[in-house]
Amino acid sequence: MTRGSPNRIASLALIAATMSAPVALAQDFSPYFKTTGRGAYDLYNDTVLCSAVLERALETDPKGEQRPEFGKGITYTVNFARFLLESGNVVDMSGAILAPDNLPVDRRNARADWQAVLFSLEEEGETPDAEIARCLRLYGHDWE
Secondary structure, eight states: OOTTHHHHHHHHHHHHHHHHHHHHHHOOOOTTSOOOSOHHHHHHHHHHHHHHHHHHHHHHSTTSTTHHHHHHHHHHHHHHHHHHHHHTOOBOTTSOBOOTTHHHHHHHHHHHHHHHHHHHHHHTTOOSHHHHHHHHHHHSSOOO
16 A cells, blocks of 8 residues: 555545535424434435425415425325335434335324424414425425
8 A cells, every 4th residue: 555545545535525514414404303313314204294294284275376386295205205215224213224114104193293393383473384385395396
């Protein structure tokens, strides 16, 4: 091994870390749940939460002008969450790999969690508009 090899390896590691850092920081996670640092797990939970947010928004305003975006977002979040589970990369805090069978239960739990958030927002005189807008921005549009 030549003398420059350790420096070259360190440089490559630095470049790789620099290139991956913006990706890790770029995810716009919900402020209503605590991230765990487990990328696929956090992404999965945030996606399932957005599904609950958009479902509730559609139920609240079923004939509103954002109805098509809500529908697209709900469909996309469910499909994306299923895709994440099928990848085998969603590992929970106990180290278990989550399977696609988890999705219905997790969706129900996310709806209950979102309902609790809605109650606390209401008590504080706030609206869920920012979270609805975030979920629509992420999932409520056509994908090409």
